[in-house]
Amino acid sequence: MTRRYLLAATFCVVVAAVACFVPLFNLVGYESAALFGVIGGLLATGLTVADALRQDALAGRAVDFGRFALRNLGLLVVPLGLLTLNGLRVPNCDWAAGYSFWGLIAGMAVLMGTASAWVAVTWLGRRRLTWWVAFGLPLADGAALAYHLATEPPIVGHQWFLGYFGGSIYDEALAVPLSLISYRILHAIALVAVVAALDARQRWQRGLRAGWTVALALVAMVVFTVGFAYRQDFGIGIDRTHIARELGGLIETEHFLIFYPKTRVWEQAAAQLAEDHEYRYDELRQFFGTDPVEFTGRKVRSFVYADRDSKGALMGGRNTMVAKLWLHEMHILWRGTGDRMIAHELAHIFTEPFGSGPLRLSMQRGVGVNMGLVEGAAFAAEWPARDLSAHQASRAMRELAIAPDLRALLGASGFWTQASGRAYTLMGSFVRYLIDTYGIEAFKEAYSHGDFSGAYGKSVVELVSEWEHFIDAIELDARQREVARYLYDRPSIFGKVCARTMAEWRRLATLAAREGLPAEALVHLDRVLAASPGLVTAVAEYARALGQMGRYDEGLALLDERLNAPISLVERAELEALRGDLLWQSGQAEDAARTYVGCLDAGVPIDLERSLRLRAHYAERAHDPARRYLVGSNSSAMGLYQVAHWAHEEPDDPGAAYLVGRRLWQSRQWRDALPWLERARGQLGAEVLDAEADLMLGQVYYFVDRDEDALEVFEELSQSSITRYAQEATRWLDRLQWRRNTGAKTYR
CATH class of the missing domain: 1.10.390 (Neutral Protease; domain 2)
Known part of the structure; x- marks a missing residue:
């Protein structure tokens, strides 16, 4: 073990110790793996060149490459150990994903740095150019990534040492990308081809048989070439x-x-x-x-x-x-x-x-x-x-x-x-x-x-x-x-517990719930709540999934427990609204109605107010078709059938007409939505509901080219006391004027 190796190892330990106190980098995860991918790759390159030249390891034998590679991988052992121990102080929610990132990014970066140096030393020997080539190959790859990000659409990419550049920090959810796995598989194949080819060259020079190494190198080269040709299908190097x-x-x-x-x-x-x-x-x-x-x-x-x-x-x-x-x-x-x-x-x-x-x-x-x-x-x-x-x-x-x-x-x-x-x-x-x-x-x-x-x-x-x-x-x-x-009043990604892992679990839970798989959603949410028990949004999603499964009492108990803890007024209203849904679903319509009205008294965002007023109105009447549609679990097609059947059975109910029109409006079925929204106009009994119905109706008039009717609706809505709808109406009036002035109907 050389002095320079000890210095490199000490440097890695110091960086790891500092990283333990830097948000995101203090976990065994993507950020720390990328950091040590860059550091480890560069150190492995320099150490391999210096020590290979000093030890006359210039022949290119596979066994010598393996020895240097194992030694260089040792640079990562203590840093990874420190970050693992740091998990006793800082929550680390997904160890499997964290170690996977370290293997795919940091571990492979060290191997790529060793290989870059090995190629330069084997082919160039003791020349000044050796150092330039050894570092030039990965740096050129880094420059290629920067150029690709600057000149092509993607905001993510791959590089030898960095492994995977994740793009925007606002996209918090991150699991191990398939593209990173594919990228490193290609690198593993390339390493086999290069090492086998150099070993075969060394065997020839010594007069030894090299048939199997030549065959291995050729097969690996063919597989790599085919994989590289189809790389964009795996998310690598995608272009415009x-x-x-x-x-x-x-x-x-x-x-x-x-x-x-x-x-x-x-x-x-x-x-x-x-x-x-x-x-x-x-x-x-x-x-x-x-x-x-x-x-x-x-x-x-x-x-x-x-x-x-x-x-x-x-x-x-x-x-x-x-x-x-x-x-x-x-x-x-x-x-x-x-x-x-x-x-x-x-x-x-x-x-x-x-x-x-x-x-x-x-x-x-x-x-x-x-x-x-x-x-x-x-x-x-x-x-x-x-x-x-x-x-x-x-x-x-x-x-x-x-x-x-x-x-x-x-x-x-x-x-x-x-x-x-x-x-x-x-x-x-x-x-x-x-x-x-x-x-x-x-x-x-x-x-x-x-x-x-x-x-x-x-x-x-x-x-x-x-x-x-x-x-x-x-x-x-x-x-x-x-x-x-x-x-x-929400923390940035740097202030969240296991920000990337938690966001990914919540994304998977939302996807499962949307696909009608509440049991699968609960699996992901269990992990979220284990790491952050008080997370209001996760509690709400969990209770909603329990409701989808008919486990109303469990959902209500979970909500009651969270509502007894400190919570903001709007978050309290959201949980109370969900509590009302579970009460209504379990047949307690009167209690649900009181719960909805209580939420309205607290003052809530407009979208929640609109939903609450509609649910409160029908819960007070213990209206079963409304319950099935408003708080039940249904697919898109089933939901449209339910509300259309309701409207057919009760043609004088403006709420049913409004909901049918809204469903058709969401599907961009403008002409079908028109009579339903016209029937509901001004009949919903709450300003916020009437305002949204008017906004949709004005838009439908616009899309079916009834500009005068759209103008009338938007002018009236622009005087609404609800600022958001008044502003929306004003903008649609501007759009109407623009279309008249430019003849934009030619786009239709």
């Missing part, structure tokens, strides 16, 4: 052409090339998809005063994915929408006309003409990307209609003492350390304030290099103070504060 081929559909409009899934459902919605893109383009052109298509001379490429899983498989990021403005393209999910995802990601592309650097982003002193301004600009342009506006939410966060210092969010790295809801909302509010107060041109000047003094004649400290004074003057009621606490 592969994604376009997998999606299959293409629409070309004045400003877009839209790639979408070529299925029957998507073909029916293609015209609306195209129109929605063009409307958003015109809306953002007016907001920013820029025209990126005119600026670059090429159309925006928009990749629209069928669902989160297909998006994750093709380009990474199940939950993260992406705009690579330097490539003039965006990658989104689309839930229908008016979906804000187009607006947000397209807004990024509209900042391209006034961005800076090769990526056309907001740069901080020409070095770091100012993500606070990048995302703040998109949020300010999108300005979604919600229960609370970004200004109101910012006021509530400051009042609740959960708002981070805005000056920190404006830094190159501070934005990522906060929970996304807080960071996006606060920066969106600040940027919107700047634009509304000083105009878009001043903001564009500040955006390029983060030069606030040059653009506004005021320091960023002064501007933030102005914004704080503006925000603090906003008045809120108790309900708005509690809604804000519910929405924004």
